Amino acid sequence: MLKTPVILLSAAIGLSGCVADKTSSQEKQLISAGFVRHPANSPSRRAELQLMPQHVFLTHTTPEGLRYIYADRDLCDCAFVGTLEAFEKYAAAQPHGVPTTPAPNSGNRPTTDPNTTSSALGQTPATSSGPAKKNP
Template sequence: MTVAGLSLAGCESVRDQIADRENSLAAAGFVARPANTPQRQEMLQKLPPNRFLQKPFGDHVLYIYSDPKVCNCLYVGNQAAYGRYQSYVQAQNLADQQQMTADMYEDASWNWGMWGWGGGG
């Protein structure tokens, strides 16, 4: 990612960031459950927005992600879906870090001399 890319990513709205996360949740196997009744709407408003919660359900755990603003829904997934989501996030972070590292060193003609490098040597 170039400096311009970083600037654009930094300017991405919170709404866009949430939408990106929700696309990743759906790809990982989470299912969107709309708050399409007054009862569901009331329950959705009680949850912390845009955060994961664990909910025991029988002999397993469900992972719930609430979004009262963008989709007005809950995303519900099992342990496998949560694991896939976490793997995706880690892979994306690594890819972003590798791209930034590559971009930092791509211009061999950069002349530190006129900037007074200050590296102590």
């Protein structure tokens, strides 16, 4: 009887190690490409992270220029932010491409594009073929 719980516990620990290894590997790849890790370590950052689509690249225009954002509240409770160069370096190293998200609605105007969504930051999708363009 004792063998079954021990085996299940061992399997669970082994699987959690796989998730941690994958996360660690992805974080290392993002950081190696030039992305900066931003933990959701304040109430406002947590709220912002909750609103962002997860595990996809978004773009956001800042006074410093276009930034690529990859949010991951599930595994690291953080977002990775990088430049076009960092995104291109990361994308080039991915054999299956990079995940993207539909373009958000620009402001509060209605849109005729069925693939749009709204977002707190006004991000637009990133693609592995080049930077996303801001909606007018």
